[in-house]
Amino acid sequence: MSLRPTLDFLLHDWLGVENLNQRERFADHSAETFAAVLDTCECIARDKYAPFNRLVDTQEPHFDGEKVVLPQATHDAHKAYAESGMLSAAQDHDIGGMQLPYTVEAAANAFFAMASVSIGSGMLTTGNANLLMKHGSEAQKQVFALNEFSGRWSGTMCLSEPQAGSSLSDVLTRAVPDGEAFEADALGPRYRLKGNKMWISAGEHELTENIVHLVLAKIPDANGQLVPGTRGISLFIVPKKMVDAQGQLTGVRNDVALAGLNHKCGWRGTTNTLLNFGEGRYPIDGQAGAVGYLVGQAGKGLQCMFHMMNEARIGVGMAATMLGMAGYHASLDYARNRPQGRAVGPAGKDPAAPQVRIIEHADVKRMLLAQKAYAEGALALELYCARLVDEHHTGASEAADEARLLLEVLTPIAKSWPSEWCLEANSLAIQVLGGYGYTRDFPVEQYWRDNRLNMIHEGTHGIQGMDLLGRKVLMENGKGLLLLAGRIQATVERATQNPELAVHAHALGEALAQVGAATEAAWATGVPAEALANAVPYMQAFGHTVLAWIWLDVALVAHGGADTAARTGRLTAMRYFFHYELPKIGAWLAVVSSRDATCADMPEEAF
Numbered sequence: 001m002s003l004r005p006t007l008d009f010l011l012h013d014w015l016g017v018e019n020l021n022q023r024e025r026f027a028d029h030s031a032e033t034f035a036a037v038l039d040t041c042e043c044i045a046r047d048k049y050a051p052f053n054r055l056v057d058t059q060e061p062h063f064d065g066e067k068v069v070l071p072q073a074t075h076d077a078h079k080a081y082a083e084s085g086m087l088s089a090a091q092d093h094d095i096g097g098m099q100l101p102y103t104v105e106a107a108a109n110a111f112f113a114m115a116s117v118s119i120g121s122g123m124l125t126t127g128n129a130n131l132l133m134k135h136g137s138e139a140q141k142q143v144f145a146l147n148e149f150s151g152r153w154s155g156t157m158c159l160s161e162p163q164a165g166s167s168l169s170d171v172l173t174r175a176v177p178d179g180e181a182f183e184a185d186a187l188g189p190r191y192r193l194k195g196n197k198m199w200i201s202a203g204e205h206e207l208t209e210n211i212v213h214l215v216l217a218k219i220p221d222a223n224g225q226l227v228p229g230t231r232g233i234s235l236f237i238v239p240k241k242m243v244d245a246q247g248q249l250t251g252v253r254n255d256v257a258l259a260g261l262n263h264k265c266g267w268r269g270t271t272n273t274l275l276n277f278g279e280g281r282y283p284i285d286g287q288a289g290a291v292g293y294l295v296g297q298a299g300k301g302l303q304c305m306f307h308m309m310n311e312a313r314i315g316v317g318m319a320a321t322m323l324g325m326a327g328y329h330a331s332l333d334y335a336r337n338r339p340q341g342r343a344v345g346p347a348g349k350d351p352a353a354p355q356v357r358i359i360e361h362a363d364v365k366r367m368l369l370a371q372k373a374y375a376e377g378a379l380a381l382e383l384y385c386a387r388l389v390d391e392h393h394t395g396a397s398e399a400a401d402e403a404r405l406l407l408e409v410l411t412p413i414a415k416s417w418p419s420e421w422c423l424e425a426n427s428l429a430i431q432v433l434g435g436y437g438y439t440r441d442f443p444v445e446q447y448w449r450d451n452r453l454n455m456i457h458e459g460t461h462g463i464q465g466m467d468l469l470g471r472k473v474l475m476e477n478g479k480g481l482l483l484l485a486g487r488i489q490a491t492v493e494r495a496t497q498n499p500e501l502a503v504h505a506h507a508l509g510e511a512l513a514q515v516g517a518a519t520e521a522a523w524a525t526g527v528p529a530e531a532l533a534n535a536v537p538y539m540q541a542f543g544h545t546v547l548a549w550i551w552l553d554v555a556l557v558a559h560g561g562a563d564t565a566a567r568t569g570r571l572t573a574m575r576y577f578f579h580y581e582l583p584k585i586g587a588w589l590a591v592v593s594s595r596d597a598t599c600a601d602m603p604e605e606a607f
Ligand SMILES: Cc1cc2nc3c(=O)[nH]c(=O)nc-3n(C[C@H](O)[C@H](O)[C@H](O)COP(=O)(O)OP(=O)(O)OC[C@H]3O[C@@H](n4cnc5c(N)ncnc54)[C@H](O)[C@@H]3O)c2cc1C
Pocket: 156, 157, 158, 159, 160, 162, 163, 164, 165, 166, 167, 198, 199, 200, 201, 202, 264, 267, 272, 453, 456, 457, 458, 459, 460, 461, 462, 463
């Protein structure tokens, strides 16, 4: 079973992505060039990623005393990815990019996430370089971003510290000006950084010639104190190896030291590191302190980082989605081949009858259909959000602004919904395989372990819930929520005209009204602690309503298509979602609307 027909249906039949080439930025593209990019990525993912997914899980990165050692397969996969040009896919032609729409880029990257999310492709490097293209100086773009886009160097995002994860305002890494002439460096105002960064993905390896760390740190005030809160946070480029203004390595190692590798539950193909900045292991000019170049304005570091968050979070959602999809395909394949049990006939079971394959049991079909509804629904959502990114970047001004606002509201869902429900899909995949699913002889347990990360990084589930209910649905006087409601309502109206879909249109309309009422009820007292105590159930209900909308919208297109097995599959997955999933929102919204304080009021000693 292949992912490609589903991607093609969503990209072309549903989103009409080929129309994007009517825009000036994408004028050189056509349905053929989009297909060629997908072909290339599908091929590299099949040859260089998929065969090694288990290997990178079992041969974890290790430190040999000098360097971090990764399997050769990881080096080969990274090289093939960089050579494909995908690191700079979205960039301008004149810097070697393809000017590819983000929608197509995201779809093409889906192949790698499905084949081996653990090896990783270019999400961090591209995110890092994109940030520099937006906020860096000309020299920073030329030296750091372009070398990342070419694959010569790779990038990291160093936000978290041992004591500052969700709460970045508590970052303790300090940056002080490096001498009197610190502002005169060609690569940007030069600082010395000291501090520890925890959980840094791809923080140390030999895959590339250099590593460009983007580090959040605070510049102390005149009294040497760190400014409390996020206002004091600045952003710095800290290369692992020092470079000159032409981008050549100087031969000097920067004062960034690997303090240790973290040993993870999953996603083991990518190193995860504790990095010590400025501890003096590699002094520069006789002094301890990692050299870092300020990006943008001092004190605006978090804003620069947040600029990249939408795409990073769509990337996380896509990774979760594709793990869900991988588990779905693996368990479907297994269920088609595993004989077990007998059909229940009118007179019960006949022990003399031959065994049936488990795909013939209604409960196994339920588990497969749930996975299909979660993973394919999530894929549609991610591509829809990616299409909004393109609209935001290249649409006419009003449409671009609408896309920006819609993305604000939808991004917490794009990140969190697949993280929760495609993880559930992976759990169901294990269940379909029974005892074999729980062994390491089959891939599904690894998919679950790899996917378990996604509710944790890029803002935990709890933080995403608070972002949605505490900020996104309220921002600009609720305009984003209204816009989203308008789009959902438009789908409801179209589906109401279709006798087969009208019943679902009605259910979606009701769900939308319930979410709206719950949003108001949560904030009825205006007390944030009361409203936000049930932010996660709110996000679950919101997410399920969004997914019901996405499925109904997809069904409208599928319904008009030829009578194929794929059409039946899509329409049945949509029905599954409306019959088995959407009704769950009632329970979630009940505690939100009543501002239920059962959890918030539980005394600590009573646990
Ligand atoms: C494999 C992996 C890779 C990572 N890669 C990177 C990376 O490349 N760069 C980077 O900077 N970081 C990275 N991280 C760090 C990740 O972003 C953090 O783990 C995450 O932000 C959570 O921080 P924490 O682990 O300190 O948990 P905490 O913030 O301590 O949270 C623990 C629990 O408490 C809850 N909680 C915390 N605060 C609140 C609150 N105010 N209200 C309600 N609930 C709350 C959380 O939701 C969570 O459930 C990575 C983490 C992992 C595991």
